[in-house]
Amino acid sequence: MAGLAVVEVSSKVDFALSEDHRMVQRIAREFAEREVLPHIKDHDEQGLFDQGHVRRMGELGLLGICLPEKYGGMGLDYISLAVACEELERVDTSLRVVLSVHIGLSSLGILQWGSEEQRLRYLPDLAQGRRIGAFGLTEPNAGTDVAAMETTAVRDGDHYVLNGEKTWISLADVGDTFLVFAYTDKTRKHNGISAFIVERGTPGFSSSSIHGKLGVRAGNTGSFVLEDCPVSAANMLGNEGEGFKIAMSCLDNGRFTVAAGATGLIQACIDASVKYANERQSFGVPLAKHQLVQRMISHMVRDVEASRLLVYRAGWLKNAGKRNTRETALAKWYATCASFEAASNAIQIHGAYGYSNEYPVERYLRNSKGAVIYEGTREILEVMIGSYALGLREDKPIRRMLPGWPYTDGEDL
Template structure:
């Protein structure tokens, strides 16, 4: 087992980390306060190829392996959780769905736009009454002639109000349950697509999250991804890859919390010496470091399995579950180490504490991950 990154992977991580230090961290507090997705950052991220990490080079993307992609997401999250979420969801969900399941004509039409950042991708699965129970979606797509007409409401959609290309899951045969769900590509300017409420969130406030409403939205037959009824299976496979990215995001946030805590602990003095020299603080830092390193190894393992074309469903769930909860513990310890300063917005650990909660919820809650892992263990 080789734990060494390639020279290219190290360069990717360092390049994105440097970019985050220069272009993201100095503005993260402002974007968080305003609850604003920084559109001015889109071309800068595009210049680094970060919108097209999962897109093959033949369609204008970087064609990165999964491990390299996770390294980039981790480095972005070290800078700001909301920006990392935007890039991760764009690559793993909307773009990833098209990369793995769309036909050649669909790839030729949409992937170059997504890879260049000309269009941001949104993935529309969650509904007001269907979150963890994805098969319970109520959005309908009815075929009339050569078109499908989509009606329904999707919620908590990342890039919901700024997206240019949407992948939408809808019921096409209500008698078949999850086998009656299909996936469609919908362009932003399609009549019948309307952006609804923009969410005012606890954390990751620099990512765009909005309701998306479809009212007899007319979609041509050629925008159906795969065959009718393939959507649920496609969505579950797409989420598996997305969970690796969320695990990487959690590690990046956790490492940012650890770094901030070490820096603060060296400067803050109590009882005549820096607080890092007190065992109570030193042991918290030790636990943070050990758990985050273990989390990264789980994320990297899942990514390598995906790159090798081997099954990784359980490993992706393990990585997301452990990394998200380890990062949440790290953020909580960071606030505790900072004391009163950890409770105010002048210090980044307050924002990290809020941002990291998303990683325990998005792309499958911790409870859903435990169900997947338990079924795998029991099945063995």
């Protein structure tokens, strides 16, 4: 029925976190609070991306958290990935972005669309953090309108020659393995885009960092250029012309991690606001006694719970191997907009002090804005959700798109 999401999943609903989920929560929380929190203010001010933190995430297993053990991962489910993202972003958005891009957009794309040979070649290094994955879709003249991309890949014997520029790419200057989208046949529009795995070091590949960003300053964002860049035909992901479909399925995973992270950012706003509202006095009582202050905090609590439920539902569908484009888009749209509002209200509660970097809430606001733009802007997600409701859009299962969990053993999924 148009407008209603009728989802049939056989596994029973369970709101409790499992032993594994709690283990991930503990590992990610301890890492973020003990090793990242003491440095994040300085790193944000200096625009410093800490490669040591990324190496540590690899040691802790976080970079391969939901990749099968067969490929060097921890073999955990999508809720584990969500829990890790939530815990990381409670402290630092930049490291959550690493998980979003490295796992959500890149490694899971190779798992879901790669041949067994490609999986065995790339996933163990990605899962263990020996290589960092990135995702190059956006171009100077093509963001929301993906089909406006200008990058081309022309077949020449046993390889393709890539030419083009990708910009606003997370981890552009620190990544090793890039999923790159390029036209192999421009006349076929969306169906003429193909996906490639491009390694740093390929002749003609060069990258640079973008400076002066509003947020995610402790993260790396940049551009890369492909100039007559020869990429082996064996590095094509999926088939020729499947690139758009692959990019959108990668975004289903990336958006999920962004939504989970935004939930953590709302939690951070609650933690900071509750503490400050209990400490700061006005009119002879703590701010916590003023009902309009209580209202801002109650909105945050409503939004953190709603966001978490939307994320867990999307994760539950992913675990069951069900198409979840609608549910993931809804979770990402709601959670990122709610986190931006929560951060704005957290500053409000802190008054003038919230307006300076003496407190972390100004960083939360700057970081939350990016997520309302990347991996599907607020507007494009609204359009998607409206289209589903109006019966203008309906998704079908896509072969090889959703592996389910636990994964089948390296077969075509």
